[in-house]
Structure formats: C-alpha cells, structure tokens
Amino acid sequence: MAKVSVRDLTMAFGSYVVMRDLNFDISERDIFVIMGGSGCGKSTLLRHLIGLKEPASGRVLYDGEDFTSAEPDQRERFIRRFGVMYQSGALWTSLTLAENIALPIEQHTELPAKDVRELAVYKLALVGLSGYEDYYPAQVSGGMNKRAGIARAMALDPDILFLDEPSAGLDPLSSRRLDELILQLRDTLGSTVVVVTHELASIFAIANNSIFLNTVTRTQSATGDPKWLRDHSDNSMVREFLNRGATP
Amino acid sequence: MSNEDSSPTASWRQEEGGLVLVLSGRWHRGSRPVNEEGGRQTKWPDSFETSELGEFDSTLPAYLLGRLREIEQRESQLAAGLPENLQALMELALGVPEQSDAKVSEEAATGLSSLGKATTHAWEAVGSVVEFTGQTVLSFGRFVTGRSSFRSRDFWLILQGCGVQALPIVALISLLIGMILAFVGNIQLANFGADLYVADLVGLAMVREMGAVMTAIIMSGRTGAAFAASLGSMSANQEIDALRTFGFNPFDFLVLPRLLALVLMMPLLTIFSNIIGIFGGMLVAWTLHTPPELFYAELLTAINPTNSSLGVFKSVFFGAAIAVSGCLQGMKAGNSSVAVGDATTRSVVASITSIVVLDSMFAIAFTILDI
Incomplete structure (x- = not known):
C-alpha cells in the first residue's frame, strides 16, 4: 500500500485553479520530489499534503486512510507523524535554535529537560550547526536558518519528512551535505521524504520518484524516477526541464 | 531629420503581401509619445518594415507585446522582418504563455456594487470576529x-x-x-x-x-x-x-x-x-x-x-x-x-x-x- 496517495486533487485560490486532477502515489522510504517551473504550485501542493490548505476537490490519503476528510482529532494524529521544513525556515524567532527543536520534543514527550537539550544539540549537529545552539534565528545566516529548520523538522523522528526547497540559498557544499543527510535519514530512520525543489543536481542525487507540475496545462505532466524521466519521458517539456533546457 | 532625433512611429499599412507594420524613429524612454498611424488594428501584421528604425530600448518590445495582447489571435507567431535582437526579446517575452485567468479583473465600481461589496466584507468581518471569539x-x-x-x-x-x-x-x-x-x-x-x-x-x-x-x-x-x-x-x-x-x-x-x-x-x-x-x-x-x-x-x-x-x-x-x-x-x-x-x-x-x-x-x- 502506498504511504501517501493523492487522488483527483484540484488546488485553487478562489476561482483560480492552480492545478487540477493530480493523481500520484508515494511509497514507503521513497524520496519523492515535487518539481516544476517557478510559480507552478509546488509549495501549494505541499501545503495540501500537510493539511494547511484544503483542496477544491479530491483527497489525500496516508496509508490508505483519508486525511482530507478526517475529524480534527484524527487529523492531529496524522500531523504528528509529519516533520515539515518551510521555505524560509520559519523558525520561532523568540526562541534560540536549540529551543526551536526542544519545543516540539517537550510538547510530545515526557523526557527530562537535560535529555531534551541533548536531543536538540544532536539534531543541530546533524545539520552542521554545533556550537550555534544558543543563537537566535536573527543572529545566524539564512542558510543556517534553513538547516536549523530541517533539524527542527527531524525533531520527533518523523515518519514522513516534508522539505520545501531545502537547498535553495545554500552553498554547493552545504547543499551536497544536505542531500547526503536526506539519504541517510531515509536509510537509517526509514523516513519517507517529500521534497519541493527544482535544483537538478539534488533531484538526481536523492530522488527515486517524482511528479512534474506543468505551468501551461496546469496539471501533472509526468510521474516516476527523475533520471528515467530525463531520458525517456514522452513529454518534451519534462525532458527539457530535466536537461536544463537542452533537448536530449 | 535623422532616425536618432525622430519620434517613435508605428505605421500600419495594407500592402499586396498583407498587413505591414512599419517601425521607425528612435524608441527610448526619454522619447516623445509613440506616433501611431493607420489606426489600431485587430490583426497581427504579416510582416514588419524596420529600415527606418533607429535605436530602441525596452519601450519597443513593450509596445509590440501590448499590441499582441490586444488582438484576438493570441497564439500568433511573430512575423518576419524584425531585427534579430528585437525578435529575440519578443520570443523571450512570449516564452511562457500569458495566464489570462490569473489576471486581477478590475470591474467598474458602481455605487450599488460598492455597497454590496462593503456589506459582504462587513458581514465576513462580523463572522470572523464571532468565529475567533468562539x-x-x-x-x-x-x-x-x-x-x-x-x-x-x-x-x-x-x-x-x-x-x-x-x-x-x-x-x-x-x-x-x-x-x-x-x-x-x-x-x-x-x-x-x-x-x-x-x-x-x-x-x-x-x-x-x-x-x-x-x-x-x-x-x-x-x-x-x-x-x-x-x-x-x-x-x-x-x-x-x-x-x-x-x-x-x-x-x-x-x-x-x-x-x-x-x-x-x-x-x-x-x-x-x-x-x-x-x-x-x-x-x-x-x-x-x-x-x-x-x-x-x-x-x-x-x-x-x-x-x-x-x-x-x-x-x-x-x-x-x-x-x-x-x-x-x-x-x-x-x-x-x-x-x-x-x-x-x-x-x-x-x-x-x-x-x-x-x-x-x-x-x-x-x-x-x-x-
């Protein structure tokens, strides 16, 4: 059974339809990439997957259970399995980096304060932020904010990790390190990872499954392994996108 | 008068080969307003004549894009005759089709519609206050x-x-x-x-x-x-x-x-x-x-x-x-x-x-x- 299933999903802002009739499955331990041109609705699709936006029509299912029409209590149980990193990092600015990671742990576990702190320090070390535990988000760079955002998303060892443009704004080395981290998370924790990105190097390095959102037709153009799509997709726009504009 | 000094001019002519748009003069942000001759057309030209065209900046491709958006044949191909650099700029602008339904429609506000909108907004505001208080x-x-x-x-x-x-x-x-x-x-x-x-x-x-x-x-x-x-x-x-x-x-x-x-x-x-x-x-x-x-x-x-x-x-x-x-x-x-x-x-x-x-x-x- 698919970990995440999307059925006939239509996303709209009022009467303006962003994307229609999206249908795809994400299997357990997939690293699934949502890709497409700027402004095509990648982040909006992510917001639908995590329940921050209601679909105009269609459904999102987790392990076959309907998330879209779930009651609030049931939906909260779904949400507790998610870890989300937002485009801007979205760290709580009144808390230090360590406190940002500690807050969800304190909320959802009974761990003593010392253990919570140790966990927060470990998560920050995973993203290369050792030593910055007591800095506030405003005191570190945008890239460091993003990495701290990823550390926070991993705070509760989530079943499904959603990352919105994680490598945008990072230097090439940090970006590569992040790709390795995502692969390790999948391999060691068994997490399913959903990534919004259009960084081709990252896509080919980490993803084994993907969806391409087409700005022109406003629906999906292709799904599958991005490396396969790059060479064999029957949609020329997908091939062109994955070959950075060059016609294969 | 040299092209460097002349007003930007767009002149539409019906010739044997079809509709021709003659572009001439210097198209620059500091130039005088565009002088249009031959009236506004509802059809995209079959060819362009640019032998009298002087220097131009973004005002010329912006003018052409504006005319292209006005006509009915939105998917028209660019006709031959444009200078190579201008052709390239236009192709770039037309690279991604216009999302016409994404445009914000500005309806003419009448007294009655303004009253209706104000009433709807007021009712929504009351609803949101009640919901928030709840x-x-x-x-x-x-x-x-x-x-x-x-x-x-x-x-x-x-x-x-x-x-x-x-x-x-x-x-x-x-x-x-x-x-x-x-x-x-x-x-x-x-x-x-x-x-x-x-x-x-x-x-x-x-x-x-x-x-x-x-x-x-x-x-x-x-x-x-x-x-x-x-x-x-x-x-x-x-x-x-x-x-x-x-x-x-x-x-x-x-x-x-x-x-x-x-x-x-x-x-x-x-x-x-x-x-x-x-x-x-x-x-x-x-x-x-x-x-x-x-x-x-x-x-x-x-x-x-x-x-x-x-x-x-x-x-x-x-x-x-x-x-x-x-x-x-x-x-x-x-x-x-x-x-x-x-x-x-x-x-x-x-x-x-x-x-x-x-x-x-x-x-x-x-x-x-x-x-």
Missing part, C-alpha cells in the same frame, strides 16, 4: 480543564510587557487627564464658590470612566498593536503554520497567554491610573488654594467601593476586547510587511471602537441599574 472561548475552556498548555516563560514575558512596562505611559497620561479635569472643573465651579467640589468631579470621573477608558486606549495603541504586529510577523514568516504542523493549537499557544495577561493586568493598571489621575487633580487643586487634606476629605464623600469598582469591572472587558482585536488581526494578516502594518492599524481601530461601544453599553446598563 475559538478563544474554547481555548479558555481547554485551559480551565487542563487540556491546553502554553510556555509559562512566554506568559510571564507577556505579563511583564503589558503590565509593569506599561506603567510609565499610563502614569503620564493619567496624571495629565486628572490635571486637565481639575483645571476645567475649577473654572466652572469657582464661579459658584464650589471649587472644593473639584475633588468630587475628578474622583468620580476617574474611577467611573476616565481611568478605565484612558488605560484601555493606551493599551490598544501599545499592547494591542504589539500583539497584532508580532502575530502578523509570525504569520508572514510561516511560524504559525510551523506551530500547526507540530500539533500545537495556535489559539492555545499564542492567543490564550496574551488574553489572560491583558485581562489580568487591565484592572491593576486601571486602579493605578485612578490613583495617579486623582493625584494629578489634587496637585492642580492645591495650586488653586485647595489644601490636599481638604481635597482628600471631600474625595472620600464622593467615591465609595461600589462606584470606584465600576471602572475596574469594565476594564476586564476592555482588556479582553483589546486582546481579541490584536490577536485576530495578527493571525489573519497576510504574508507581507504591508499586511503586518495593515493588521496593526486595523487592530487599533477595532479595539478603540469596541472600547467605546462597550463603554456605551455599560453606561446604559449602570443607568438602568441605578449604580
């Missing part, structure tokens, strides 16, 4: 029954912000209000030799109305606006979304501590304001030859525990109104710095309006109850 009450219910939580450190910081840190401004305004009341009252009462009754006037005005209302107005501009700005910034920065996806209820975590802090602090600030205002009135009366002992003795004949608690009682509701207005506008703010500014403004306007409306209702109720 959510806040539910959140308070969860707090009372121990099913909600927020960080105690956040609560104490908010309490400090809307309590101790507000004392200086509340003291200054209340002192001045008390002094103004005493001055104005003395002018009239002295005519009748009743200047001692300034104590009654200042005392009653402060404890029944001015202490609570002035404190509430100060807190609207100070704390209510700060609530709207901080929650608006959190909303713009997706911090509230992040709370939701970690299973936190934003009402329990953000609204409730602010509401509780303000509801707890407002009565204390009002009592403080009353004391300072009366003290200001006493200072003025002293300068106008009413000794403080006499002022104090007269004050005690005017105020009693019942009327002096009216303002304090009202301040609890004023505090709730300020907190709800500030938090509502902050949580509803859009995701830009302008939206945060708008939320702050709306919060102050809404809370001052609600304070005045609530005060009017209390005035009617107290009159009916003969308090």
Whole structure:
C-alpha cells in the first residue's frame, strides 16, 4: 500500500485553479520530489499534503486512510507523524535554535529537560550547526536558518519528512551535505521524504520518484524516477526541464 | 531629420503581401509619445518594415507585446522582418504563455456594487470576529480543564510587557487627564464658590470612566498593536503554520497567554491610573488654594467601593476586547510587511471602537441599574 496517495486533487485560490486532477502515489522510504517551473504550485501542493490548505476537490490519503476528510482529532494524529521544513525556515524567532527543536520534543514527550537539550544539540549537529545552539534565528545566516529548520523538522523522528526547497540559498557544499543527510535519514530512520525543489543536481542525487507540475496545462505532466524521466519521458517539456533546457 | 532625433512611429499599412507594420524613429524612454498611424488594428501584421528604425530600448518590445495582447489571435507567431535582437526579446517575452485567468479583473465600481461589496466584507468581518471569539472561548475552556498548555516563560514575558512596562505611559497620561479635569472643573465651579467640589468631579470621573477608558486606549495603541504586529510577523514568516504542523493549537499557544495577561493586568493598571489621575487633580487643586487634606476629605464623600469598582469591572472587558482585536488581526494578516502594518492599524481601530461601544453599553446598563 502506498504511504501517501493523492487522488483527483484540484488546488485553487478562489476561482483560480492552480492545478487540477493530480493523481500520484508515494511509497514507503521513497524520496519523492515535487518539481516544476517557478510559480507552478509546488509549495501549494505541499501545503495540501500537510493539511494547511484544503483542496477544491479530491483527497489525500496516508496509508490508505483519508486525511482530507478526517475529524480534527484524527487529523492531529496524522500531523504528528509529519516533520515539515518551510521555505524560509520559519523558525520561532523568540526562541534560540536549540529551543526551536526542544519545543516540539517537550510538547510530545515526557523526557527530562537535560535529555531534551541533548536531543536538540544532536539534531543541530546533524545539520552542521554545533556550537550555534544558543543563537537566535536573527543572529545566524539564512542558510543556517534553513538547516536549523530541517533539524527542527527531524525533531520527533518523523515518519514522513516534508522539505520545501531545502537547498535553495545554500552553498554547493552545504547543499551536497544536505542531500547526503536526506539519504541517510531515509536509510537509517526509514523516513519517507517529500521534497519541493527544482535544483537538478539534488533531484538526481536523492530522488527515486517524482511528479512534474506543468505551468501551461496546469496539471501533472509526468510521474516516476527523475533520471528515467530525463531520458525517456514522452513529454518534451519534462525532458527539457530535466536537461536544463537542452533537448536530449 | 535623422532616425536618432525622430519620434517613435508605428505605421500600419495594407500592402499586396498583407498587413505591414512599419517601425521607425528612435524608441527610448526619454522619447516623445509613440506616433501611431493607420489606426489600431485587430490583426497581427504579416510582416514588419524596420529600415527606418533607429535605436530602441525596452519601450519597443513593450509596445509590440501590448499590441499582441490586444488582438484576438493570441497564439500568433511573430512575423518576419524584425531585427534579430528585437525578435529575440519578443520570443523571450512570449516564452511562457500569458495566464489570462490569473489576471486581477478590475470591474467598474458602481455605487450599488460598492455597497454590496462593503456589506459582504462587513458581514465576513462580523463572522470572523464571532468565529475567533468562539475559538478563544474554547481555548479558555481547554485551559480551565487542563487540556491546553502554553510556555509559562512566554506568559510571564507577556505579563511583564503589558503590565509593569506599561506603567510609565499610563502614569503620564493619567496624571495629565486628572490635571486637565481639575483645571476645567475649577473654572466652572469657582464661579459658584464650589471649587472644593473639584475633588468630587475628578474622583468620580476617574474611577467611573476616565481611568478605565484612558488605560484601555493606551493599551490598544501599545499592547494591542504589539500583539497584532508580532502575530502578523509570525504569520508572514510561516511560524504559525510551523506551530500547526507540530500539533500545537495556535489559539492555545499564542492567543490564550496574551488574553489572560491583558485581562489580568487591565484592572491593576486601571486602579493605578485612578490613583495617579486623582493625584494629578489634587496637585492642580492645591495650586488653586485647595489644601490636599481638604481635597482628600471631600474625595472620600464622593467615591465609595461600589462606584470606584465600576471602572475596574469594565476594564476586564476592555482588556479582553483589546486582546481579541490584536490577536485576530495578527493571525489573519497576510504574508507581507504591508499586511503586518495593515493588521496593526486595523487592530487599533477595532479595539478603540469596541472600547467605546462597550463603554456605551455599560453606561446604559449602570443607568438602568441605578449604580
């Protein structure tokens, strides 16, 4: 059974339809990439997957259970399995980096304060932020904010990790390190990872499954392994996108 | 006249080979307006003639794109005859088709449609206030029954912000209000030799109305606006979304501590304001030859525990109104710095309006109850 299933999903802002009739499955331990041109609705699709936006029509299912029409209590149980990193990092600015990671742990576990702190320090070390535990988000760079955002998303060892443009704004080395981290998370924790990105190097390095959102037709153009799509997709726009504009 | 000096000109001609658009002159941001000849066409030209075309900047491709958007054949291919660099610029502009339904339609606003829109917006605003108040009450219910939580450190910081840190401004305004009341009252009462009754006037005005209302107005501009700005910034920065996806209820975590802090602090600030205002009135009366002992003795004949608690009682509701207005506008703010500014403004306007409306209702109720 698919970990995440999307059925006939239509996303709209009022009467303006962003994307229609999206249908795809994400299997357990997939690293699934949502890709497409700027402004095509990648982040909006992510917001639908995590329940921050209601679909105009269609459904999102987790392990076959309907998330879209779930009651609030049931939906909260779904949400507790998610870890989300937002485009801007979205760290709580009144808390230090360590406190940002500690807050969800304190909320959802009974761990003593010392253990919570140790966990927060470990998560920050995973993203290369050792030593910055007591800095506030405003005191570190945008890239460091993003990495701290990823550390926070991993705070509760989530079943499904959603990352919105994680490598945008990072230097090439940090970006590569992040790709390795995502692969390790999948391999060691068994997490399913959903990534919004259009960084081709990252896509080919980490993803084994993907969806391409087409700005022109406003629906999906292709799904599958991005490396396969790059060479064999029957949609020329997908091939062109994955070959950075060059016609294969 | 050379091409360098001539006006930008677009001339449409019907020739044997079809419609020709002749472009000539110098197209530059500093040039004179475009001289159009041959009238506006509804068809894209079959070819271009550019032998008289001088230098051009973005104004020329912008003009061509504008004409292309006007005609019906939106998918037209560019016709031959454009200079290579201009052709490249146009192809770039037409690379991604126009999302015509993404455009914001600007309907002509008639009086009736404006009234309709205003009514709809007002109704939606009422709905959102009712919904927000309901959510806040539910959140308070969860707090009372121990099913909600927020960080105690956040609560104490908010309490400090809307309590101790507000004392200086509340003291200054209340002192001045008390002094103004005493001055104005003395002018009239002295005519009748009743200047001692300034104590009654200042005392009653402060404890029944001015202490609570002035404190509430100060807190609207100070704390209510700060609530709207901080929650608006959190909303713009997706911090509230992040709370939701970690299973936190934003009402329990953000609204409730602010509401509780303000509801707890407002009565204390009002009592403080009353004391300072009366003290200001006493200072003025002293300068106008009413000794403080006499002022104090007269004050005690005017105020009693019942009327002096009216303002304090009202301040609890004023505090709730300020907190709800500030938090509502902050949580509803859009995701830009302008939206945060708008939320702050709306919060102050809404809370001052609600304070005045609530005060009017209390005035009617107290009159009916003969308090």
